[in-house]
Amino acid sequence: MSDHSSLSNSIEARDSNSVIHPLTNLKTHLEKKALVIQEGDGVWVTDVHGNKYIEGMSGLWCVSLGYGQERLVNAATDQMRRLPYYHLTNHKSHQPAIELAEKLLEIAPVPMSKIWFSNSGSEGNDSAVRIVWYYWHAMGKPEKRKIIAHQRAYHGNTIASASLSGMYYNHASFGLPLDGFLHITPPHYYRYSNPRESEEDFATRLANELDQLIRAEGPETVGGFFAEPIMGSGGVIIPPPTYYRKVQDVLKKYDVLLVADEVITAFGRTGNMFGTTTMELNPDMLVCAKGLSSAYIPISALMVNARIFDVIANESDKVGVFGLSFTYSGHPVSAAVAREALSIYEDENIIEHVQLMEPYLIGGLKELLGHPLIGEVRGKGLLAGVELVKNEITGDAFDPSHQIGGYCADRAESHGLIVRAIGDTISFCPPLIINEIEIKELITRFEAALDDTLIMAKQNNLLS
Ligand SMILES: Cc1ncc(COP(=O)(O)O)c(C=O)c1O
Structure with a gap:
């Protein structure tokens, strides 16, 4: 590989002089070129x-x-020519969003009722937190709003999704996580098991840890549990085979909603269409992004089951509107590209x-x-x-x-x-x-x- 660090007018120098890079040591980046x-x-x-x-x-x-992938390029340009933008607020809609939502409901790994669109995995998880809160408020339990996730999980970088994330660097010096976001031991047997503890015993111990945390906090204050079927940015952590069965028993016992963060694992990554299938989860909501459009354009989708949708629909009727909105929710170009990507997964x-x-x-x-x-x-x-x-x-x-x-x-x-x-x-x-x-x-x-x-x-x- 050629060495280009000495070229002062180089594109690398222009980068250092102009761009702030995510997940990068900003100081050393001034010396280490992109x-x-x-x-x-x-x-x-x-x-x-x-x-x-x-x-x-x-x-x-x-x-x-x-x-x-020329098919994705063509889907984008065709849609840009036909209708580059429309929105979904105030009873408006457009064909690409409808077709994508229908397809996602058809392939969903567990029965789902409706799709909420946003632009990134972070916004998808942020929306899911908001819906957990809205749901329990509607159910007459507004205090049931604490959320539990794993240490070392990565769920994104809005204020809520960074709070959900269990990464020190998302919290340090930002004053995060927000109150009410709690983290439990990640299900990584190789690093976190005790000497001579079997995988099964490790899974049981971690599920007990969750049970104890919920009891200590008060089950009436815990509203949701977020989990990646396989943790990606935490180091590709694959939980023991019975871990999620035990965790879901605990969640059921205390009536805590389960949100599957499939931002990495959806669309074939783990050998099934969804990681939820691979790891035997039964979530109330499921967030996907990334592979949804193969990253050719930003889009994420949050699947919501009927239990949740029916409640939030009634609550929005009470409030007047469902007060969650992004200008680019279900953007027609993004939706058209994602719909085409889903066809490619099947056709190929x-x-x-x-x-x-x-x-x-x-x-x-x-x-x-x-x-x-x-x-x-x-x-x-x-x-x-x-x-x-x-x-x-x-x-x-x-x-x-x-x-x-x-x-x-x-x-x-x-x-x-x-x-x-x-x-x-x-x-x-x-x-x-x-x-x-x-x-x-x-x-x-x-x-x-x-x-x-x-x-x-x-x-x-x-x-x-
Ligand atoms: C599991 C998981 N959830 C959420 C996110 C956040 O997605 P985005 O960067 O699109 O906001 C990521 C990003 O890497 C992720 O891996």
């Missing part, structure tokens, strides 16, 4: 200097159908393809077990995490200040592979259209990055 991507094709992206990379993360877990048999490719990605990464840096390989469908440790036998973690994961991701980039470091977990979420040869190439490049990282770790005496 990787400026110019174009994409299939699973590949190319930077402004002509270097090609396998996009092992589908951007931010979102370009599920890969780059260069994407789910079957993911099931076929899963052994190459997850199995291929598991073949790397035994490498001195690898503690755990976990994954489902085409979503995987590889946890780097300083001792593969004991699983002891590196001191976070060594930023081993970040180093490994940087090395991968220099080998032409884009992955994401979540602490010391390297995550993989390639476009679902990736083929066997491309997966093998991805793993070869990752192995080279691992070997570079091992050399660095040995040189600095970081292993134990």
Whole structure:
């Protein structure tokens, strides 16, 4: 890869001088130049200097159908010509929103009644929090408004969805979370189990923790529980098989609504159309985004079941209107692109393809077990995490200040592979259209990055 950090009028320098970057150390970014991507094709992206990379993360877990999908481009341009904008407020509507809502209700993993549109996963979760509050208010229990989620969960970055998120960096120095947002232990057996505790016992202990928290807070004050079927940004955490059954028993006992955050897991990512199916959830509401339009345009959808819809409809009648609104809810161009994306998932048999490719990605990464840096390989469908440790036998973690994961991701980039470091977990979420040869190439490049990282770790005496 070419070195371009010295070019003072370079596009990288212009970036540093003009753009504030999310989830980036803003100070070091003034020195560390951006990787400026110019174009994409299939699973590949190319930077402004002509270097090609396998996009092992589908951007931010979102370009599920890969780059260069002409059908999505045509859906957008056709709709822009016909009707570039209309809205859904005050009894207005348009065909693209209606068709997309109908299709989502048809493929929903559990019976759902209506669809609420917004523009991002954050807004979808924010809307779901608002609807939990509105619902319990309508039910005559306005105090039932506390919300529980997992530590290390990522649910977005509006004030409510950042409060839901269990990431320290979403809270630190922002004065968050808001009161009434509570977090429980994440269901990650490898990191959070006690010595000699079985997976089953671990799941039971965590469900008991939830039960105790709800009782300590008072069940009459707890309104909702939000969960990603498989936690993405928390490090690709796959709960034990019985975890959600036990959790749902607790929620039922105290009449707490369940919201599935499927912003990453929906539309084939875990080998089923929805992660709700993969992990056997039965949510009252379900949020999806990202893969909904394959990220070609912003859109999210919140599915709402009949239990909730009937109550909020009556309440809106009392209030006068349902007072939640975004100018771009169900934007016709976004809706048309998303509707076309849903057709592509079906026409191209994407789910079957993911099931076929899963052994190459997850199995291929598991073949790397035994490498001195690898503690755990976990994954489902085409979503995987590889946890780097300083001792593969004991699983002891590196001191976070060594930023081993970040180093490994940087090395991968220099080998032409884009992955994401979540602490010391390297995550993989390639476009679902990736083929066997491309997966093998991805793993070869990752192995080279691992070997570079091992050399660095040995040189600095970081292993134990
Ligand atoms: C599980 C989950 N929920 C919500 C969000 C927030 O979505 P957005 O960035 O579109 O607001 C994300 C984003 O990564 C996510 O992974």
